[in-house]
Amino acid sequence: xxxxxxxxxxxxxxxxxxxxxxxxxxxxxxxxxxxxxxxxxxxxxxxxxxxxxxxxxxxxxxxxxxxxxxxxxxxxxxxxxxxxxxxxxxxxxxxxxxxxxxxxxxxxxxxxxxxxxxxxxxxxxxxxxxxxxxxxxxxxxxxxxxxxxxxxxxxxxxxxxxxxxxxxxxxxxxxxxxxxxxxxxxxxxxxxxxxxxxxxxxxxxxxxxxxxxxxxxxxxxxxxxxxxxxxxxxxxxxxxxxxxxxxxxxxxxxxxxxxxxxxxxxxxxxxxxxxxxxxxxxxxxxxxxxxxxxxxxxxxxxxxxxxxxxxxxxxxxxxxxxxxxxxxxxxxxxxxxxxxxxxxxxxxxxxxxxxxxxxxxxxxxxxxxxxxxxxx
Amino acid sequence: xxxxxxxxxxxxxxxxxxxxxxxxxxxxxxxxxxxxxxxxxxxxxxxxxxxxxxxxxxxxxxxxxxxxxxxxxxxxxxxxxxxxxxxxxxxxxxxxxxxxxxxxxxxxxxxxxxxxxxxxxxxxxxxxxxxxxxxxxxxxxxxxxxxxxxxxxxxxxxxxx
Numbered sequence: 001x002x003x004x005x006x007x008x009x010x011x012x013x014x015x016x017x018x019x020x021x022x023x024x025x026x027x028x029x030x031x032x033x034x035x036x037x038x039x040x041x042x043x044x045x046x047x048x049x050x051x052x053x054x055x056x057x058x059x060x061x062x063x064x065x066x067x068x069x070x071x072x073x074x075x076x077x078x079x080x081x082x083x084x085x086x087x088x089x090x091x092x093x094x095x096x097x098x099x100x101x102x103x104x105x106x107x108x109x110x111x112x113x114x115x116x117x118x119x120x121x122x123x124x125x126x127x128x129x130x131x132x133x134x135x136x137x138x139x140x141x142x143x144x145x146x147x148x149x150x151x152x153x154x155x156x157x158x159x160x161x162x163x164x165x166x167x168x169x170x171x172x173x174x175x176x177x178x179x180x181x182x183x184x185x186x187x188x189x190x191x192x193x194x195x196x197x198x199x200x201x202x203x204x205x206x207x208x209x210x211x212x213x214x215x216x217x218x219x220x221x222x223x224x225x226x227x228x229x230x231x232x233x234x235x236x237x238x239x240x241x242x243x244x245x246x247x248x249x250x251x252x253x254x255x256x257x258x259x260x261x262x263x264x265x266x267x268x269x270x271x272x273x274x275x276x277x278x279x280x281x282x283x284x285x286x287x288x289x290x291x292x293x294x295x296x297x298x299x300x301x302x303x304x305x306x307x308x309x310x311x312x313x314x315x316x317x318x319x320x321x322x323x324x325x326x327x328x329x330x331x332x333x334x335x336x337x338x339x340x341x342x343x344x345x346x347x348x349x350x351x352x353x354x355x356x357x358x359x360x361x362x363x364x365x366x367x368x369x370x371x372x373x374x375x376x
Numbered sequence: 377x378x379x380x381x382x383x384x385x386x387x388x389x390x391x392x393x394x395x396x397x398x399x400x401x402x403x404x405x406x407x408x409x410x411x412x413x414x415x416x417x418x419x420x421x422x423x424x425x426x427x428x429x430x431x432x433x434x435x436x437x438x439x440x441x442x443x444x445x446x447x448x449x450x451x452x453x454x455x456x457x458x459x460x461x462x463x464x465x466x467x468x469x470x471x472x473x474x475x476x477x478x479x480x481x482x483x484x485x486x487x488x489x490x491x492x493x494x495x496x497x498x499x500x501x502x503x504x505x506x507x508x509x510x511x512x513x514x515x516x517x518x519x520x521x522x523x524x525x526x527x528x529x530x531x532x533x534x535x536x537x
Contacts, residue, residue: 013461014461014464014465015468018464018465018468018480021476021480022480022483022484022487023484025480025481025484025485025488026484026487026488027488029520030487030488030489032517032520032521033492033520033521034492034495035513035517036492036505036510036513036514036517037492037495037496037501037503038501038502038503038504038505039504039505039509041501042513070519070520073519073520074520
C-alpha cells in the first residue's frame with residue numbers, strides 16, 4: 001500500500017508539457033475524454049500537437065462521412081476563433097506535428113476511398129504523417145511542402161497520377177523513415193515515368209519499407225538508407241543497373257530467387273544483416289546461381305555480413321533454397337548466424353545438407369525456426 | 377576520481393549515492409551534458425537533483441539494453457503509477473529523449489482504452505467540478521463522446537461520492 005494520501009493526484013502531478021506529450025500517444029477521441037477529468041484537464045487535449053485517428057469500423061460511405069465530420073469537429077474545436085466549418089486551413093492553424101489518419105473500410109473492393117482533405121497536404125508543421133485508405137487527386141509542385149516531415153507512412157492509397165505521388169515525396173527534404181504499401185495509381189503509367197524522380201532528394205532517408213507496390217519505385221532515390229525492406233516483382237526490370245550502391249545499408253530484407261539475391265547484394269557493400277523472404281506469386285520461376293566466380297562474390301559477403309535469415313515458402317523449391325544458403329555460407333567470411341525458417345518436414349533435408357557444408361566463417365552458427373509454409 | 381579526460385563521469389543522486397557512468401551514457405542526459413560543457417575542465421562530481429539511486433539503476437539498465445540493440449526489452453511494468461510518474465519526472469529533468477519517449481508511451485499505454493472513470497480512480501485525479509460545471513463540459517464535448525466504446529462511466533463517479 002502506498003503511503004501517499006488517498007487524494008493524491010498522481011498523474012496530474014506532472015507538468016502540462018509532459019501531460020500533453022503523453023496524450024499525443026493516445027487516440028484523439030480518447031484524449032478528448034480527458035477534458036472531463038478535472039478543471040486542469042479541460043483544455044489540455046487542445047494543446048497536443050498530434051492528431052491520432054484510428055477508426056476501424058467504416059462499413060459504408062455514411063460511416064466515412066461521419067468520420068470526416070468528427071475530424072472536422074476536432075480541428076474546429078481546437079481553434080474556436082474560426083467560424084468557418086471548412087476543413088481547409090484548420091489543420092494548418094492548429095500547428096499539428098503528428099497526424100495519424102487510418103481508415104479501414106471493410107469492403108475495400110466495393111468502396112471508393114475518401115478524398116484526402118487538401119489541408120493535410122498543406123500542413124507544413126507536420127513531423128509525422130501516417131495515412132491509410134485515402135484517395136489523393138492533385139498534388140501541386142510545392143518544393144517545401146513538408147519541411148519538417150521525418151516519418152511518412154502511406155498504406156492503401158490511391159493517387160490519381162504517379163506524378164502526384166512523386167511530387168509528394170519531393171516535398172519531404174528531411175524525411176528519415178518511409179513506409180509504403182499498396183500504393184495504386186488511377187491513371188496508367190509507364191515505367192520510365194518514374195525516372196525523372198530518381199534524383200529526388202531523399203538524402204536524409206534512413207529507413208525505407210516498400211511492399212506491395214507494383215510500380216518502378218525510383219530505387220536510386222534510396223541510395224543513403226541504412227535499413228531497406230523492399231519487394232521486387234515480376235515487371236521490375238531495373239536490376240542490376242537500376243539499383244544504386246547503397247553506401248550506408250546495413251540491414252536488407254528482400255524477396256529472393258538466387259540470382260536476384262546475389263545481384264542485389266552486389267550493391268550493398270557494407271551489409272551486416274540480410275533477410276531473404278519468399279518471392280511473390282507473380283515472380284519468376286526459380287533461377288539458380290550460375291557462376292561461382294570470385295569476381296561475382298559481393299563485397300559484403302567477404303567483409304561485413306554477420307547474420308542471414310532465409311525464409312522458406314510453399315512454392316520455393318528446396319534445391320534453390322539450399323543452393324542460396326550454401327552459396328552464402330561458402331562465401332561469407334564473418335557470418336555469425338545463418339537462420340532458416342521452414343517447416344518440420346523440410347527441416348531434416350535442409351539440415352542434413354547444410355550442417356555439414358563447409359563454412360567460410362569459423363564462427364558461423366546454423367539455426368532453424370519452424371513456421372507454416374503457407375504464411376507469407 | 378573523475379577528470380574531464382577520463383571516460384567516467386561521476387553523478388551524485390539526491391539520496392547521496394555516487395554513480396560512475398560512461399561518458400556516452402552521460403551524453404544521453406542533455407542536462408548533464410550542458411553542465412559539463414559549461415563547467416571548467418576539472419569538474420569532479422555532478423549533482424543530479426530529483427533523481428534517486430533507484431532511478432539511476434533503471435537508467436543504466438536501459439542504457440545497457442539499448443547499446444546491445446535490445447531497448448525493446450526494457451520494461452517498466454513492475455513500477456506502480458507513482459513510481460512511474462517519479463521516474464518520468466527524473467528522466468524529464470535529465471532531458472533524456474529516447475527514454476522519455478519510452479516512459480510517456482508507457483503511461484499512455486496505461487491510460488489507453490480505459491474509461492474516464494477508470495482513469496480517474498486509477499490515477500487518483502480529484503474531480504473538482506461542481507455538478508453544474510461537470511454537466512456543462514460534458515454537454516460541450518458531447519459530439520466527441522457519442523457512439524464509441526469508451527463511454528465515460530458516470531456510475532463510477534456516483535459511487536465514489
